Amino acid sequence: METVFTPFLSLGGGVLIGLSAILLMATAGRIMGATGILAGLLQPSNFSDWSWRATVLAGMVTGPVVVMFFTGEFPAVQVPISTTMLITGGFIVGLGVTFGAGCTSGHGVCGMARLSPRSIAATFTFMITTGITVYVVRHMLGA
Amino acid sequence: MRLISLYLIGLVFGVGISISGMANPAKLLNFFDIAGTWDPSLAFVMGGALIVTFIGYRFVLKRPAPMMSESFQLPTRRDLDLPLIAGSAVFGIGWGISGFCPGGALPALGTGRIEVVTFVIALLAGIFVAKVLQSMLAKRAPVQI
Numbered sequence: 646m647e648t649v650f651t652p653f654l655s656l657g658g659g660v661l662i663g664l665s666a667i668l669l670m671a672t673a674g675r676i677m678g679a680t681g682i683l684a685g686l687l688q689p690s691n692f693s694d695w696s697w698r699a700t701v702l703a704g705m706v707t708g709p710v711v712v713m714f715f716t717g718e719f720p721a722v723q724v725p726i727s728t729t730m731l732i733t734g735g736f737i738v739g740l741g742v743t744f745g746a747g748c749t750s751g752h753g754v755c756g757m758a759r760l761s762p763r764s765i766a767a768t769f770t771f772m773i774t775t776g777i778t779v780y781v782v783r784h785m786l787g788a
Numbered sequence: 789m790r791l792i793s794l795y796l797i798g799l800v801f802g803v804g805i806s807i808s809g810m811a812n813p814a815k816l817l818n819f820f821d822i823a824g825t826w827d828p829s830l831a832f833v834m835g836g837a838l839i840v841t842f843i844g845y846r847f848v849l850k851r852p853a854p855m856m857s858e859s860f861q862l863p864t865r866r867d868l869d870l871p872l873i874a875g876s877a878v879f880g881i882g883w884g885i886s887g888f889c890p891g892g893a894l895p896a897l898g899t900g901r902i903e904v905v906t907f908v909i910a911l912l913a914g915i916f917v918a919k920v921l922q923s924m925l926a927k928r929a930p931v932q933i
Contacts (some may be wrong), residue, residue, distance in 0.1 A: 648815040648827045655829040658808020659836025665801035666837070667844030672793055674854030674861050677801060679891035684915055700791050701798035702894060708802020709811070709898035720806040722896055723814035724903040726887065734886025735893075735907040739914015741882055742890060743922065745875025746863075749810075749883075750891035752876070753834060758841035759849075759862070766868050771880035778884025779820040 646725040666755050673697055678751020679705075680742040745771070790856050802895035808833040811896035813887025820884065882914075 666677035675681075675697070682698045689695035713719050724731065742748045745767055747756060752771075756764020809815040809829050818827035853859055883889050888896070888907045896904045 646814045646818075647825045648809075648812070648818050648829075650827055651809060651829045652832050655808045655832035656836040658804045658806070658810070659833040659838075660840050661800050661804025662808065662810075662833070662837040663840025663844065665797050665804060666841045667848055668797045668800065669794075670845060670854065670860065671848045671851075672790075672797065672854055672856045674857040674859060676862070677797075679889070679894050680915075683890060683894065683912075684919075687912070687915065688919070696791065697794050700794040701801075704795040704798020704800075705802040705805070705895040706898040707795075707799050708804070708806045708895040711799065711803055712806045719899040720896075721809075721812050721815075722899055722901050722904060723812055724887070724901075725814050725817065726885070728903075728906060730885050731888075731903060731907050732910040734882045734884075735888065735910025736914040736917075737882030738879055738886065738888070738890065739882075739911040739916070740918045741875050741877070741879025741914075743875065743915050743918030744871045745877075745879050746872060747876075748879060748891060749834075749889045754837045754841055755845075756863075757838055758845050761863065762866050763863070763868060763872055767872055767876040770873055770876040771883065774877045774880030775884040776820045776822075776880075778881045779817055780823060782885060783817075783821055783824055 646723060648723070662750070662754060663758075666750075666758070669701070670755075676751055676755045678747050678755060680746070680748045681751050684743065741771075793856070801891075802898065804837075805892055805895040806898075810889070810892040811899075812892075816889075816892065817884075817887040 669675050669677045682701055686698045709719050747767060752764040752767040757768055805811050810833055815827055818825050819830040886907060893904055893907050
C-alpha cells in the first residue's frame, strides 16, 4: 500500500512531539515515553503517580479528535495487515518494550536527546530489527 | 492547574503524532520498506522531535527542579545489558509486524478504530506477561556470566 510523502506535516508533528517532551520534563520532571506512562498506569505506586499518567494519556487520546475538529477528518489509520498479525505484533511489542524499558518516544526521542548510551543502543537495535522484519515479511514471506 | 497542564501536554503529543503520520501503520511500514513502497516521512518526525527535545532539554535540565514536582525523574543507568538489547530487538520485530509502536497507537485510540483497540489490548497483554516474567526472574538468583 503506497502512502504520500509528507515532509512538512511530519516535521511539524515531530516538533510538537518534541515540544510536549520538553513541557512534561519542565513541569512534572518526567520522560515522555509511551511505554513508561502506560506501564506505570498498570502498576502505579500511589494515586498521584496514577493520576498524572492517566491525565497525559487522556490528552494523547484527544489528539485525533482535535485534528478532526480542525480538518473535518480523523488522521489516517491504514492497517495493511491481518488481525492475526496485528495481535501477534502487539503482544511482541508489549514484551519487547517492557524488557527493553522503552520504545520510540522514550528511547528514540527523550533518551537520545539526553545522549543516554542505553537509549542510543536501544534505538539502533530496534530500528535495525524493525527494518529486517519489514523486509522479511514483505519481500521474503510476501505478506 | 497541574492536571490541566498535564492534559494539554498529552494533547500536544497526541496532535503531533496524529499529523506526523506515526499513528498510521501503512506509513510507518513504508518508512522501513526501502526496497518497496518507501515513504521517508518518518525520518522528519524523528528528526524534528529529536532536535527540538535535544535543545529544550539543555535549558530545562539546567533548572534545579521541575515546576510542579520535587525533582527530575531521570533514568540513571548507563550500562548496556541483555534485557535492554534483547527487549529492544524484540520490540522492533513486533513493530515491523504490526506497524504500530506504543507512542503511535495510544493517541490513535482517539480515532475509535477497532484495529487500534485490538493492537492496544494485545500490547497490554504483552506488557502484563513481561512483568510477570520479570518478577519471576527477579526472584531467582542473578545469572552468573
